[in-house]
Amino acid sequence: MHVDLTTPHARALGEVLSELGSWQRDGLPVQLHPGDLGWQWRFGPAALAGALRVWTANGTVVAIGLLDEGSLVRMGVAPSADQDEGLARILLRDLEDPARGVLTGDKPIVEARFGTVFRSLLRRRGWIDDEPWTPLVxxxxxxxxxxxxxxxxxxxxxxxxxxxxxxxxxxxxxxxxxxxxxxxxxxxxxxxxxxxxxxxxxxxxxxxxxxxxxxxxxxxxxxxxxxxxxxxxxxxxxxxxxxxxxxxxxxxxxxxxxxxxxxxxxxxxxxxxxxxxxxxxxxxxxxx
Incomplete structure (x- = not known):
């Protein structure tokens, strides 16, 4: 699988919002939402674009990460990629390698509430539980x-x-x-x-x-x-x-x-x- 990791231009934020919105579905785990990006927009479109990482496969967005304070990335994964082990391995490679420019610091943290294979792979690779959060609907x-x-x-x-x-x-x-x-x-x-x-x-x-x-x-x-x-x-x-x-x-x-x-x-x-x-x-x- 060939997957591209990019930082979107501010002009592309509308497309990212639209794609992320299409992933929101009842019955699925609560994950990164367009509102999370909207709230971050208070710092301006350039700052938001600089905090986003987008993974695409054959021109289709398959995952989106929102960086928060450098050591935390909040992930959204396309529902169609829930069981995609190839994508999960690429995401993990990019997250674990500081040279890829996604996560830095001695204790990187990933918010991954969706993506069955991705979450499983994180655990198998030694990522441990951090702060618990409670979703309510x-x-x-x-x-x-x-x-x-x-x-x-x-x-x-x-x-x-x-x-x-x-x-x-x-x-x-x-x-x-x-x-x-x-x-x-x-x-x-x-x-x-x-x-x-x-x-x-x-x-x-x-x-x-x-x-x-x-x-x-x-x-x-x-x-x-x-x-x-x-x-x-x-x-x-x-x-x-x-x-x-x-x-x-x-x-x-x-x-x-x-x-x-x-x-x-x-x-x-x-x-x-x-x-x-x-x-x-x-x-x-x-x-x-």
Missing amino acids: RDLRSPVETPRVRVETVGHERVADRVAVQRAAFDRSTFTAGRWTVMSRSPAYRHARCLVGYDDRDNAVAAATVWSAGEGRPGLLEPVGVHRDHRGRGYGTAITLAAASTLRDMGASSATVVTPTSNAGAVATYASAGFRRLPAVTDFALVR
Whole structure:
């Protein structure tokens, strides 16, 4: 098998998004989603393109990797390649060889939640379990309950609230109005919405961004957060319900979200919003 490994040009990002969207299917493990790329787009198209690795066979995209901080790659594998051992061996070769420019550092980590043969080969080659993550899914064939807070879709007039919640929900967040604007102008955001929830005093208390992969496909919640000053009051459940309802209105078949298994509060919040907890999955780590 001849497989080419490339870094896409920024102009090709739309094609990568489309291909990745076509791989999202109900019943398959939750893997790299167009929304993951859309959220990364806040740093600009050139930065996103530089963080992507694309594997093609005979001109067809068969795998996509999103680099995160140099030592982690988040993988998406075409459903048609689930049992392709030849591809799995090529992916592993490229991931294990620092000269290939995919992974660096003393402890490279691979997020590989799909690709039966690929995951098996990682284990056989000595990659060990790293941090466990819990996927959760909500079927959207039935209407979603109405949240108990006022929820608004973010346009330019509400960007400040969206940014404020993000930075108060995640201690290391570098989100800004400028980065929201860059993200909102991307082709990925044509199939996305940012939501902000308000309490009865008009305080912005929670926020979420939802990403569609197309009609009849699973959508993604990424990210979801509650302002640190307003936790423990049910706002996480409320914004999650609003996010699921928005995805349903956009034609998504289901809503998916993934959170560290260690974050028991987040897992409980999503479950309280009607999400079904799936078995935990681990990243793969290699100690050189």
